[in-house]
Amino acid sequence: MAIQSTITLNNGTVIPQVGLGVFQTPDGETTVNAVTAALEAGYRHIDTAMIYGNEASVGEGLRRSGVPRDDVFVTTKLWNDDIRARRGRDAFEESLDRLGLDYVNLYLIHWPADGWSQAWDDLQAIYATGRAKAIGVSNFERHHLEELLAHTDVKPAVDQIESSPQFANQQLIDFAHAQGIDVEAWSPLGGTGGNLLADPQLAEIGDKYGKSAAQVVIRWHIQRGVVVLPKSTHTERIRQNIDVFDFNLTDADMAAIDAIDTGKRNGADPDHFDF
Numbered sequence: 527m528a529i530q531s532t533i534t535l536n537n538g539t540v541i542p543q544v545g546l547g548v549f550q551t552p553d554g555e556t557t558v559n560a561v562t563a564a565l566e567a568g569y570r571h572i573d574t575a576m577i578y579g580n581e582a583s584v585g586e587g588l589r590r591s592g593v594p595r596d597d598v599f600v601t602t603k604l605w606n607d608d609i610r611a612r613r614g615r616d617a618f619e620e621s622l623d624r625l626g627l628d629y630v631n632l633y634l635i636h637w638p639a640d641g642w643s644q645a646w647d648d649l650q651a652i653y654a655t656g657r658a659k660a661i662g663v664s665n666f667e668r669h670h671l672e673e674l675l676a677h678t679d680v681k682p683a684v685d686q687i688e689s690s691p692q693f694a695n696q697q698l699i700d701f702a703h704a705q706g707i708d709v710e711a712w713s714p715l716g717g718t719g720g721n722l723l724a725d726p727q728l729a730e731i732g733d734k735y736g737k738s739a740a741q742v743v744i745r746w747h748i749q750r751g752v753v754v755l756p757k758s759t760h761t762e763r764i765r766q767n768i769d770v771f772d773f774n775l776t777d778a779d780m781a782a783i784d785a786i787d788t789g790k791r792n793g794a795d796p797d798h799f800d801f
Contacts, residue, residue: 529771530568533753535683536706539631539660541599543748544768545571547712547757553580556759561587563761565598567768573686573710573755574625575603575636576617581624589626600625601632603664604649606639606801614648622657633658634686637665638796643677650680662686664712665796668701675705686710688793689752691743691786692722699752710753715743717792727782735773738766745770746783 531543546564551557557580561572565588574584581602588598602625608617618633633652635645642663649661662684663674671685685702689695689711699709716722728739737745740756744767747754756767775783794801 530570530768531748531771533708533751535660535708536681537660537683539683541632541660541684541708541753542569542571543753544744544770545569545573545599545601545710545753545755546764547573547755548580548584549575549578549712549757551578551580551757551759553583555583557583558587558590559761560759560764562591563764564768565591565593567761567765569764569768570597571599571601573601575605575634576608576621577603577605577636581621582626585624585626595627599631600627601634602630603634603636604645606637609635609637609639609641609645612641612644612648614645615652618648618652618658629657629659631659632662632683633660634662634664634684635666637799637801638663638667638670642670643674646674646678650678653680660684662707665794667796668698670796671702671705671707681705682707684708684710684753686712686755688713688791689747690714690716690722690792691725691728691746691783692716692788693791694784694787696784696787699750703751708753709751710755711747712755713792714747714754714756715740722786725786727786731775731779731782737770737773741766741770742775742779743783745773745775746780749775749780
C-alpha cells in the first residue's frame with residue numbers, strides 16, 4: 527500500500543492528491559486491468575469521463591479490486607454535447623448506470639461549452655441529492671470562474687486544467703486557490719506534445735533521489751498543492767507514479783522545474799475549441 531496525501535476540498539470532501547487518469551485508455555480489459563493495478567498499488571482515486579468511453583470498465587475494475595466503494599474517490603464528467611443539449615441530469619444518470627455506482631465523489635463540467643451555466647444549475651441539483659459528493663468544472667479559465675462565482679449557490683470544489691512543467695498555468699492555479707477552489711492537473715507529464723520526460727534537467731534532479739523524471743514531475747505538482755492525474759496502462763509505471771511520497775524537492779529543484787515553462791499548451795484552448 528502506497529502512502530497517499532490528501533486535500534480537503536471547500537465542502538469538506540477529502541480527495542487523494544494522486545489519481546489514475548484513464549483518458550485514451552481503451553474500454554474493456556485494458557481499463558479494467560489499469561484500475562485494478564492502481565487500486566492494488568495504493569491509489570484511491572480514479573478519474574474518468576463519459577467521452578472517454580470507459581466508465582463501465584472503470585466500475586468493473588473497482589468491483590474486481592475488492593476495495594470497498596467508499597474507500598475510492600471516483601470522478602466523471604458531463605460532456606459538451608450533453609451540456610449543449612441541456613441533458614445534465616439525464617447524462618449524470620447514464621454515467622452512474624455505466625459505472626454501476628450509486629454515487630460519484632466528484633462530477634465535473636468537462637469544458638465551458640455553450641450552455642454551461644444551465645449545466646451548473648443541473649450539477650447543483652445533483653449535488654443536493656448527495657449522489658455527487660462534490661461538483662466542479664474542468665478547463666475553465668479565470669473569466670469563466672469569475673462568471674460562475676458571481677451566479678452560484680455552490681462554489682465549485684475544483685477546476686481540472688492542463689498543467690505540466692511545459693505549461694504550468696500557474697496564474698490560473700493561483701487565482702483558483704485564492705477563491706478556495708482546488709486544482710487538478712490533466713496531462714501532468716506533458717502529454718504527447720513534447721518529450722518532457724527526456725529533459726536532462728529532470729533526469730538530473732531525479733538521480734539525486736533515485737527517482738525517474740516522471741516521479742519528479744508528479745512530486746512537483748504535489749508540492750504546488752495540485753491534485754495530479756497521471757495516466758498509464760502499464761502496471762510498473764502505475765506503481766512508480768504513486769511512489770512519490772518518500773522524498774521532497776528542494777526550493778532550487780522546484781525553481782528549476784518552474785523554469786521549463788514555455789507558456790504553450792499541448793491540449794485545446796478553453797476559449798477556442800471546436801468539439
